Amino acid sequence: MSQVLAIENLSLSIAGARVVDGVSLSVAAGEVMAIVGESGCGKSLTAAAVMRLLPPAVRQEAGSIRLAGVDIARLRESEVRGLRGRRMSMIFQEPQAALDPLSTVGTHIAQSLRQPLHRVRAEVLRMLDEVGISDPARRIDQHPFELSGGMCQRVMIASALIGRPELLLADEPTTALDVTIQAQILDLLRKLARERGTAIVLITHDMGVVADIADRVAVMYAGRIAETGPVDALFAAPRHPYTALLLASIPRLTDVPKSVLAVIPGRVPGAAEFGPGCRFAGRCPLTEPRCEAEPPPLAPIGDGRATACWRWEQMV
Amino acid sequence: MNVLSLRDLRVHFPGAGNPVRAVDGVSFDIVAGETLGLVGESGCGKSTLANAVVGLVAPTGGSVLVRGEEIVGADRTQLRAMRAHVQMVFQDPVTSLNPRMRVGDAVGEPLLVRGIARGQDLRRRVGELLEEVGLRPEHAMRFPHQFSGGQRQRVVIARALALRPELLVCDEPVSALDVSVRAQILNLLVALQARLGMASLFVSHDLAVVRHVCDRVAVMYLGQLAELAPSHALYSTPRHPYTQALLSAVPEPDPVAQRSRARVMLTGEIPSPANPPPGCRFHTRCPIAQAICRSDIPVWREVGESQVACHFA
Ligand SMILES: Nc1ncnc2c1ncn2[C@@H]1O[C@H](COP(=O)(O)OP(=O)(O)O)[C@@H](O)[C@H]1O
Ligand SMILES: Nc1ncnc2c1ncn2[C@@H]1O[C@H](COP(=O)(O)OP(=O)(O)O)[C@@H](O)[C@H]1O
Ligand code: SF4
Ligand SMILES: [Mg+2]
Ligand SMILES: [Mg+2]
Numbered sequence: 001m002s003q004v005l006a007i008e009n010l011s012l013s014i015a016g017a018r019v020v021d022g023v024s025l026s027v028a029a030g031e032v033m034a035i036v037g038e039s040g041c042g043k044s045l046t047a048a049a050v051m052r053l054l055p056p057a058v059r060q061e062a063g064s065i066r067l068a069g070v071d072i073a074r075l076r077e078s079e080v081r082g083l084r085g086r087r088m089s090m091i092f093q094e095p096q097a098a099l100d101p102l103s104t105v106g107t108h109i110a111q112s113l114r115q116p117l118h119r120v121r122a123e124v125l126r127m128l129d130e131v132g133i134s135d136p137a138r139r140i141d142q143h144p145f146e147l148s149g150g151m152c153q154r155v156m157i158a159s160a161l162i163g164r165p166e167l168l169l170a171d172e173p174t175t176a177l178d179v180t181i182q183a184q185i186l187d188l189l190r191k192l193a194r195e196r197g198t199a200i201v202l203i204t205h206d207m208g209v210v211a212d213i214a215d216r217v218a219v220m221y222a223g224r225i226a227e228t229g230p231v232d233a234l235f236a237a238p239r240h241p242y243t244a245l246l247l248a249s250i251p252r253l254t255d256v257p258k259s260v261l262a263v264i265p266g267r268v269p270g271a272a273e274f275g276p277g278c279r280f281a282g283r284c285p286l287t288e289p290r291c292e293a294e295p296p297p298l299a300p301i302g303d304g305r306a307t308a309c310w311r312w313e314q315m316v
Numbered sequence: 317m318n319v320l321s322l323r324d325l326r327v328h329f330p331g332a333g334n335p336v337r338a339v340d341g342v343s344f345d346i347v348a349g350e351t352l353g354l355v356g357e358s359g360c361g362k363s364t365l366a367n368a369v370v371g372l373v374a375p376t377g378g379s380v381l382v383r384g385e386e387i388v389g390a391d392r393t394q395l396r397a398m399r400a401h402v403q404m405v406f407q408d409p410v411t412s413l414n415p416r417m418r419v420g421d422a423v424g425e426p427l428l429v430r431g432i433a434r435g436q437d438l439r440r441r442v443g444e445l446l447e448e449v450g451l452r453p454e455h456a457m458r459f460p461h462q463f464s465g466g467q468r469q470r471v472v473i474a475r476a477l478a479l480r481p482e483l484l485v486c487d488e489p490v491s492a493l494d495v496s497v498r499a500q501i502l503n504l505l506v507a508l509q510a511r512l513g514m515a516s517l518f519v520s521h522d523l524a525v526v527r528h529v530c531d532r533v534a535v536m537y538l539g540q541l542a543e544l545a546p547s548h549a550l551y552s553t554p555r556h557p558y559t560q561a562l563l564s565a566v567p568e569p570d571p572v573a574q575r576s577r578a579r580v581m582l583t584g585e586i587p588s589p590a591n592p593p594p595g596c597r598f599h600t601r602c603p604i605a606q607a608i609c610r611s612d613i614p615v616w617r618e619v620g621e622s623q624v625a626c627h628f629a
Contacts (some may be wrong), residue, residue, distance in 0.1 A: 038496060116467075143404075150585075178521065179357075179562065179566050179567075180357060180522075180561060180565045182565065183565040184542060186567070187581075205495065206567070210571045211566040211569050211571040211574045214571075214572075232571050233574075234570060235570060236572075245496070246495060246496065249495055250495060250569050251499075251500070251522075251524045251525050251527070252524055252568065252570075253524050253527055253566060253568060255524075255527070257526055257528060257529075257548070258510075260506075261503055262499065263496065263500045264499075267496075267497070273600060275374070301368065
């Protein structure tokens with residue numbers, strides 16, 4: 001499979017601290033790659049680096065980001081602008097905030113094509129229909145405040161996809177939505193990957209969302225990938241202590257009620273507290289002296305899986 | 317004994333046109349020691365109901381009995397007496413704490429204000445409360461910003477426990493927390509319920525969380541209850557099509573199980589609580605609606621272990 005996006009060894013720093021450290025991941029056409037992790041672990045910055053929309057405080061220290069083979073970091077700003085919306089698009093958690101309150105749905109979507117609405121009206125209507133907006137002929141002239149959160153997210157997806165990009169980055173696209181609406185949006189994204197072959201990077205903190213939609217997943221912790229692999233294998237038998245604890249700490253519909261959930265003691269270290277070794281060492285049940293001293297590399301362990309843990313074989 | 321009884325509780329807000337019927341005729345009881353979950357999509361009226369129970373919003377009608385005493389229409393003195401028995405924990409531990417107040421003072425405030433403890437005795441009680449929620453007595457000297465989100469929620473819980481309430485109302489208490497911290501707080505809440513034997517009204521949009529901590533669960537839709545059942549019955553045999561749809565939309569963190577699950581997809585948008593549909597309020601989105609659903613309001617009746625408002629449950 002040819003990779004639409006290939007990130008290699010990406011490192012981003014803020015005031016000298018590596019908030020994203022050596023991240024590598026790829027996604028192929030038609031594939032859904034999830035990035036999952038707790039808040040502050042570097043998911044959004046990784047996506048922003050791909051779009052070349054990093055906040056000014058953030059520096060790319062190392063690594064390459066290739067979109068169909070071309071390193072985005074080396075392109076001129078004008079060239080990157082040409083890619084956004086056409087080759088790669090991004091959608092966010094708060095669709096209402098991302099939409100201009102004063103423009104209509106149609107004008108907003110037409111902007112991604114850099115065309116006035118009257119010239120592309122038919123195309124916009126088709127797109128609204130494709131993302132499951134009922135009565136597109138009426139909706140196209142409405143404003144964001146007239147739409148529900150779920151509909152705004154569909155509008156954002158329509159405007160992200162109308163330029164037929166190969167890559168869609170979706171940063172917590174359903175976090176602000178009810179589960180009933182989330183299920184519809186995830187179905188829509190799944191359909192886009194299957195039918196259009198769009199490569200999707202889906203960022204979430206919800207393991208349920210990962211299980212529902214992803215083909216592969218990268219679990220991030222404190223700026224690094226802890227573990228990555230195909231979802232079925234990773235959920236069935238995690239090979240990083242963080243993944244295992246995270247999965248065990250989620251309340252499930254199948255739990256014994258009021259049972260004690262697994263907890264990860266302590267909290268995620270801030271960038272100022274990163275030590276030289278494994279960033280999970282302070283909270284890990286398997287930690288040994290080497291973990292504090294040397295960072296474990298993200299090493300392949302077969303079947304398309306990789307883990308960054310010195311002691312993963314203890315988990316087999 | 318019923319710690320809380322709601323009868324036909326209504327909270328309407330004046331709107332541009334019709335009033336917003338945020339809570340529109342809800343009745344249920346919570347007995348001593350019991351945890352009742354309240355679930356439903358955003359905007360269905362959960363927070364408004366919780367706020368009415370603790371006296372933060374004035375009901376438009378109906379009755380709220382706390383330990384048998386009516387608080388609808390109660391005067392300030394009566395409300396103040398009631399508040400000693402009913403405490404609330406909100407979603408956001410950041411805005412629930414005064415940033416300029418040491419957490420020890422925040423936790424001890426209810427005891428001091430009511431003249432229950434002061435001086436050395438107050439400091440000791442505060443230390444015990446902090447330990448009860450998994451913090452240390454010396455944390456009393458710190459300010460909220462010196463704590464993580466999970467620790468702040470512990471402080472909020474400690475303060476809510478100060479007066480040993482008989483009812484703890486929690487509105488989305490873990491929704492703002494990360495997964496690993498959420499588990500710590502849920503374990504704490506379950507342990508406290510068992511140890512202190514207090515009753516809880518636990519409001520959440522997260523059905524897995526509710527199932528984890530609640531004895532019974534009420535499902536709310538557009539200001540009314542769709543179903544009320546013991547937790548085990550609600551999750552194993554949901555009777556109302558809305559409950560079925562909600563449950564089937566919760567993605568399970570198990571990819572193999574998730575792929576093989578039957579889905580009840582809801583179409584359409586949630587109607588406005590200012591203009592609820594006639595008949596069954598759910599009929600505009602219901603996958604099994606018939607003509608009668610569009611005209612007749614379903615009666616609240618028992619089906620198996622559930623109470624449910626559906627013509628076809
Ligand atoms: N604009 C910014 N300025 C300074 N620090 C930032 C900025 N954006 C993110 N960070 C920091 O970078 C780290 C990673 O952030 P982010 O990628 O947003 O995490 P996530 O999306 O996983 O929650 C966090 O510690 C965050 O505080
Ligand atoms: N103070 C208020 N004034 C007017 N409308 C309100 C007010 N508070 C809540 N509402 C409306 O009441 C309905 C129920 O809201 P809420 O109780 O917050 O729902 P939930 O907590 O289930 O999300 C919503 O339509 C909301 O917009
Ligand atoms: S490398 Fe060590 S500290 Fe890090 S996860 Fe593995 S065992 Fe735990
Ligand atoms: Mg983010
Ligand atoms: Mg609410």
